[in-house]
Amino acid sequence: MCGIIGYCGDKAARPILLDGLKRLEYRGYDSAGLAVADQGKLAVVRAVGKVSDLEKKGIARPLPGHFGIAHTRWATHGRPSEENAHPHCDCRMEIAIVHNGIIENYLDLKEELLAKGHAFRSETDSEVIAHLIEESYDGDLEKAMLRAVQRLEGTFGIAAIHAGSDRQVVIVRRGSPIIIGIGNNEFFAASDAGALLPYTQKVISLNDDEMAVLHPAGYHIKNLNNEFLQKEIEIRETRDDLADKKGYEHFMLKEIFEQPEAIENAFRGRLIENEGVSKLGGLEPVLERLKNVKKLVIVSCGTSYYAGLCGRYIFESLSELHVEVDVASEFRYRKLKMDANTAVLALSQSGETADTIAAIREAKRKGALILGVVNVVGSAIAQITDAGVYNHAGPEYGVASTKIYTSQLVVLTLMALLIGRYQGLSFTEGSALIQAIKKLPRQVKKILTDIEHIKKIAQEYAQYKDFLFIGRQLNYPTAMEGALKLKEISYIHAEGYPAGEMKHGPISLIDENFPTVAVVSQDSTFDKMLSNIQEIKARNGRVLAVASEGSSRIADACDDVIWVPETLPLLQPVLNIVPLQLFAYFIARSKGCDIDKPRNLAKAVTVE
Numbered sequence: 001m002c003g004i005i006g007y008c009g010d011k012a013a014r015p016i017l018l019d020g021l022k023r024l025e026y027r028g029y030d031s032a033g034l035a036v037a038d039q040g041k042l043a044v045v046r047a048v049g050k051v052s053d054l055e056k057k058g059i060a061r062p063l064p065g066h067f068g069i070a071h072t073r074w075a076t077h078g079r080p081s082e083e084n085a086h087p088h089c090d091c092r093m094e095i096a097i098v099h100n101g102i103i104e105n106y107l108d109l110k111e112e113l114l115a116k117g118h119a120f121r122s123e124t125d126s127e128v129i130a131h132l133i134e135e136s137y138d139g140d141l142e143k144a145m146l147r148a149v150q151r152l153e154g155t156f157g158i159a160a161i162h163a164g165s166d167r168q169v170v171i172v173r174r175g176s177p178i179i180i181g182i183g184n185n186e187f188f189a190a191s192d193a194g195a196l197l198p199y200t201q202k203v204i205s206l207n208d209d210e211m212a213v214l215h216p217a218g219y220h221i222k223n224l225n226n227e228f229l230q231k232e233i234e235i236r237e238t239r240d241d242l243a244d245k246k247g248y249e250h251f252m253l254k255e256i257f258e259q260p261e262a263i264e265n266a267f268r269g270r271l272i273e274n275e276g277v278s279k280l281g282g283l284e285p286v287l288e289r290l291k292n293v294k295k296l297v298i299v300s301c302g303t304s305y306y307a308g309l310c311g312r313y314i315f316e317s318l319s320e321l322h323v324e325v326d327v328a329s330e331f332r333y334r335k336l337k338m339d340a341n342t343a344v345l346a347l348s349q350s351g352e353t354a355d356t357i358a359a360i361r362e363a364k365r366k367g368a369l370i371l372g373v374v375n376v377v378g379s380a381i382a383q384i385t386d387a388g389v390y391n392h393a394g395p396e397y398g399v400a401s402t403k404i405y406t407s408q409l410v411v412l413t414l415m416a417l418l419i420g421r422y423q424g425l426s427f428t429e430g431s432a433l434i435q436a437i438k439k440l441p442r443q444v445k446k447i448l449t450d451i452e453h454i455k456k457i458a459q460e461y462a463q464y465k466d467f468l469f470i471g472r473q474l475n476y477p478t479a480m481e482g483a484l485k486l487k488e489i490s491y492i493h494a495e496g497y498p499a500g501e502m503k504h505g506p507i508s509l510i511d512e513n514f515p516t517v518a519v520v521s522q523d524s525t526f527d528k529m530l531s532n533i534q535e536i537k538a539r540n541g542r543v544l545a546v547a548s549e550g551s552s553r554i555a556d557a558c559d560d561v562i563w564v565p566e567t568l569p570l571l572q573p574v575l576n577i578v579p580l581q582l583f584a585y586f587i588a589r590s591k592g593c594d595i596d597k598p599r600n601l602a603k604a605v606t607v608e
């Protein structure tokens with residue numbers, strides 16, 4: 001959610017910190033700040049808005065120094081303001097900290113620290129950390145940090161500096177990722193390896209309750225019992241995609257156009273055609289257990305939740321599993337019985353979503369097998385699941401997810417095919433599915449050639465203030481996801497509904513100012529969808545259909561149609577969502593919205 005970067009070495013810290021913040025900005029972006037220390041003095045600059053606003057402020061006030069920390073914030077406690085932006089400092093302005101996560105007992109700590117005479121400058125939970133370190137500081141930042149974190153409840157990834165501890169950065173983790181980047185006589189700290197791309201690919205990930213002390217001469221890692229730890233250096237081979245939109249106006253558009261490749265990456269090397277089955281190396285360690293699983297509970301949030309809803313139909317159709325899908329943040333409130341024959345499948349693009357992590361912990365407690373489908377290699381969810389599958393969709397910087405969603409649908413189909421082939425699915429059915437999966441990249445490319453038509457339609461619909469999106473069966477989650485895309489990037493009110501529910505309430509909204517987007521496939525739901533469309537037309541509602549190619553009955557019934565190629569009903573959501581992504585994109589563009597960084601949102605939602 002928020003992003004952290006820290007540096008210590010021989011170079012000037014400020015440009016490295018600013019560059020890192022720009023790479024982290026997609027994660028959270030309502031304010032930003034940095035602290036650099038030089039000759040025993042701390043200089044702090046903070047600004048509301050984007051990193052570019054901070055940069056402008058920083059230029060007015062040059063900051064020398066070879067070590068420092070920086071942060072891009074997504075507000076949780078306290079509105080976005082300069083005072084609430086990180087870094088936060090102690091009373092003497094010698095210690096600076098940046099923090100991701102939430103300190104749950106901050107009110108008690110603040111009261112205690114106020115009583116001891118500490119002066120607070122912000123409304124944040126994070127500021128207590130700076131004052132707690134100050135309380136324990138006797139010339140050794142590492143020891144003071146160790147003592148301070150013993151008092152904290154909640155989640156944290158923290159980086160801290162003391163103006164007097166020459167070029168030393170201390171970091172600690174519980175629940176919020178933080179890694180060490182290893183350079184030549186220089187070290188970095190970051191909440192995300194992407195921030196370090198131009199500098200190093202060598203990283204060490206801290207686990208929960210571990211801390212590290214970085215200094216240009218070396219580093220050491222300890223647990224919170226003050227015991228030294230040895231940890232492996234990992235090489236992160238990530239491309240520097242953030243530097244380049246490859247000629248596209250926005251990352252979102254670039255990522256929509258990357259879908260043929262992302263879909264192919266999801267199934268490449270994972271199809272065994274002569275056996276009509278899939279092969280998922282990440283699930284092999286638990287294959288024996290998986291064959292006997294009876295119940296599958298999918299947990300996820302937002303777009304990943306809608307992928308999970310599609311997953312329910314896919315697993316039910318291909319396997320014998322009893323499938324449930326839960327919004328991750330609601331999972332803990334259910335009284336679900338789980339045992340060794342239950343698998344819980346967490347879907348997460350970022351692999352960091354706090355709600356999904358909480359659901360996984362709850363399911364672990366109940367003894368279920370925990371599986372994951374995650375895009376970010378080595379992310380928190382990848383680490384805490386028993387087994388899983390990576391999407392390999394490449395980094396997604398547009399906050400509104402596009403290519404990872406379609407990739408999730410493909411991976412879910414491969415998982416269902418794998419399990420289904422142990423549970424009665426025939427070779428012929430498996431083979432037909434494989435042939436259809438292989439055609440998807442070409443079919444998505446075909447939709448993308450229709451971009452001018454979709455753009456024109458989007459411009460015509462951009463005037464409306466409300467939308468209804470409807471679909472049945474697999475097109476129901478597609479309608480929900482289409483509505484989510486529109487609301488999150490264009491700020492237009494849009495509701496996704498199962499089409500059959502329309503007559504139970506939402507139809508009262510329909511008039512000439514309330515258009516409907518109907519997602520229709522040539523499947524068993526076709527006739528009922530047509531009736532729903534006619535019910536809307538009878539009430540003067542304008543209808544745009546996203547429909548499988550060539551149906552004259554749809555063309556006659558609707559005001560506008562975007563045609564998509566036909567595939568097997570189980571795979572149709574992969575194609576049907578693509579025009580809806582473009583529809584949302586072009587409406588947001590015509591309204592001049594900040595498409596890649598919509599207001600109030602963040603790419604990785606690391607708070608509950």
Ligand code: F6R
Binds near residue numbers: 300353356488603
């Ligand atoms: C919307 C979007 C979000 C995420 C949700 C879960 O476009 O991307 O709704 O899907 O915040 O995130 P992950 O998938 O990273 O767990």
